[in-house]
Amino acid sequence: MFGLGPIGCSIARLAMTRNSQIEIVGAVDSNAKLIGKDLGDILGQEKTGIKIQRNGKALYKNADIVLHATTSFLASAKSQLLEFCRYGLDVVSTCEELAYPWYDNRLIAEEIDFAAKMNNVTLLGTGVNPGFVLDALAVTLSGVCENVSEIRATRILDAAKRRLPFQSKVGIGLSQEKFKQKVKSGNFGHIGLPESIAMTSAAMGMDVDRIDERIYPKIATSSVKTKHFGVVRKGKVIGLVQDAHAYSKSKRIATYHIEMYAGAKDPYDEIELIGVPNISLRIPSGTPGDIATAAIVVNSVPRVVESRSGLMTVKDLRPASSLFTTS
């Protein structure tokens, strides 16, 4: 286990229930408050005998695979990922930019892919978004189309009950002015839309030339209760709207729209393919982000372990599947 924030802890809790497939042999986090503590204490469970360590090097020889949840950004994750490769470890990572890095981070992608192949390991970046709703599902749905001319994808989610880092990243509680500044500074909002679009396009044999992405604040029209920011009053930011349009040879091939804000009344995920035939797919209530991210990471372990080596994406691997409960 590498990274024990809220998502890393959810991954660890689920992994511990999969004892027919997975044995946790070590846990790493950079947070000084966690180092030396028992993993079980951090997860709110029984003691495990596994102490959180600052550095993974002493653990790698006992491990086959790293479940990695530290950052959305590939530039930050890169040195960790290359270290895993050198130590011969497969990787499933929640790093959003790893989901399909050949568009925005091609050089890093090639470096990691090369290191993976040299060391005969497999890396996969996945999660709900990117990694499932707006890419894997879109690619899968396209399988029944003769051809596709445009992908439209929508994800509306209620941010009111999400984890703190998520509520922060969508700007809950900010003033409109502060929100604008954050958008200008970059690295704000949902990370991964260009990755989802470029992956889906690549699966369908199309190179994306340009992706225009815009982020707008969603403003409270009345007071809204949130889990980590208390009551957000009218006029303040309760989340964001993010749009991306992708073009290939100046033809629009993808329109992605996401709304992530506290109090969204009718959350859903939708993929619409314009083509022969036109076809759409809808997940009423939407895919629940935090549970589902941990699930797809843990469910990806078998497909990553069995895969040929290299930096893979969800379009390259068989679907991750859950397990039936026997209870």
Added chain:
Amino acid sequence: MFGLGPIGCSIARLAMTRNSQIEIVGAVDSNAKLIGKDLGDILGQEKTGIKIQRNGKALYKNADIVLHATTSFLASAKSQLLEFCRYGLDVVSTCEELAYPWYDNRLIAEEIDFAAKMNNVTLLGTGVNPGFVLDALAVTLSGVCENVSEIRATRILDAAKRRLPFQSKVGIGLSQEKFKQKVKSGNFGHIGLPESIAMTSAAMGMDVDRIDERIYPKIATSSVKTKHFGVVRKGKVIGLVQDAHAYSKSKRIATYHIEMYAGAKDPYDEIELIGVPNISLRIPSGTPGDIATAAIVVNSVPRVVESRSGLMTVKDLRPASSLFTTS
């Protein structure tokens, strides 16, 4: 191209548009009326120079893969499939019972899998159903679940405009008495429900002990117009309802329900997973069977050609993806 009924012809037409990936080098059918004719004439297109042959043996040396659409039943397809293996050909087949033969046809499955591995070829049975809606999509959706305790799947489709063999197999125009006789005789109704259920269950690590399948007639409550059976009057059969319940250790793990009849007002496909979390997915209007079957067969060519050898199922391979049109 092996088998040039309505589905085989749709596959051939689509394959001919994929000239960056696929070149048709031969065509086989057992229908005496077709033998010797030009494939283009059969497809209602320009001449191709490819004459339909009774036997494929002379063609195999020029081929890499067979697109096979002759029968729903594995016992009928088996000798053809084994011949393809011996000649070193990959196969994508619409044979419903090939989609996941380890439940109802385990011995044949093992024989074909062995022949495939000995000859270093890959076989895949796919289509819309089985092969996509009620299995691949269910497995894919399960990826975001911590666990699943039951799968519920529904497919409602309007049979009024489907191809003749489809309208026949759902009993359109039969009397209720004749319908009951057909059901008793076996080999009637939709083929593939046990295959879809057993594949989905296997992907989630559960063996199915028993599948109870029932077929009921759908009776016209007023006159219904159909493509191949004209107007079907009140009291006659306009299609069927088919239910399957699957059990593992006497616990119900799957409930599948399909309705295929002329005049269905609100067609849709739906997968519902009971688990953590509960999640469902809906395709409004449903996946259009005939177009989509040809599409997923042709879209499966790359994933089959690149696969390791053996008898594969859609749970084992990356998603089939369509191609973007450039027009």
